[in-house]
Amino acid sequence: MTLNLEIWRDKLIYQGLSLGLVAMLCGSALVMGNQLTREAIRQAEAEDLAASLAQVLPAGFAENDLLADSVHISANHSPPVTVYRARKAGLVTAAVFQTSARGYAGEILVLIGVDREGRLTGARVLKHTETPGLGDKIEIGKSKWILSFTGKSLVNPPAARWAVKKDGGDFDQFAGATITPRAVVAAVKNGLEFFATHREEILR
Numbered sequence: 795m796t797l798n799l800e801i802w803r804d805k806l807i808y809q810g811l812s813l814g815l816v817a818m819l820c821g822s823a824l825v826m827g828n829q830l831t832r833e834a835i836r837q838a839e840a841e842d843l844a845a846s847l848a849q850v851l852p853a854g855f856a857e858n859d860l861l862a863d864s865v866h867i868s869a870n871h872s873p874p875v876t877v878y879r880a881r882k883a884g885l886v887t888a889a890v891f892q893t894s895a896r897g898y899a900g901e902i903l904v905l906i907g908v909d910r911e912g913r914l915t916g917a918r919v920l921k922h923t924e925t926p927g928l929g930d931k932i933e934i935g936k937s938k939w940i941l942s943f944t945g946k947s948l949v950n951p952p953a954a955r956w957a958v959k960k961d962g963g964d965f966d967q968f969a970g971a972t973i974t975p976r977a978v979v980a981a982v983k984n985g986l987e988f989f990a991t992h993r994e995e996i997l998r
Contacts, residue, residue: 847878847890849934850907850916855887856880867992875988877996880907886997888915893985897977899923902932904981906943908989910997913950917943917982922974929974939966939975948986956983 847860858881866874880888890907900923907915917940919932931937942965948956957963958976967975989996 895981928971
């Protein structure tokens with residue numbers, strides 16, 4: 795009986811040690827894998843961001859590397875906004891940054907470019923969870939609707955007209971999905987107001 799207990803005890807110790815060794819090896823492999831892929835992931839993210847920034851700026855609008863020329867601006871106790879600055883001959887020609895608003899299914903993240911005079915050089919939806927086939931028309935790949943913001947400013951149209959047509963504004967809505975375009979219009983307008991408020995700081 796004593797011998798059997800010792801055998802079982804030895805087996806339990808062996809199993810515990812084996813489990814611990816496997817866990818340690820797996821943990822080491824995960825750490826090593828993370829270290830090996832971290833730089834590649836960071837590089838891919840930087841390339842994706844650079845491509846997105848270029849989409850909201852006209853060709854030849856910037857001579858500099860926008861990712862290397864940014865400023866962080868806080869507003870109304872909100873998290874800082876990262877503003878990427880486009881330059882030509884050293885002069886800031888435009889600012890590119892993210893803005894957002896609540897849509898039908900969640901937050902809609904929009905990237906906008908604004909020139910020195912406060913005019914939109916472009917807008918693109920970066921992320922959303924809106925209904926496929928309805929709300930996803932805010933994507934450039936699904937519809938040209940987002941292009942309607944190019945050239946607009948806080949005075950064109952006037953502030954009161956920054957709304958979808960159903961609300962008395964200038965922007966089209968989608969059949970069966972008014973909340974989604976309404977949110978994008980609000981996000982873009984908020985971005986223009988942010989630029990107007992912090993214009994000197996951004997262009998400095």
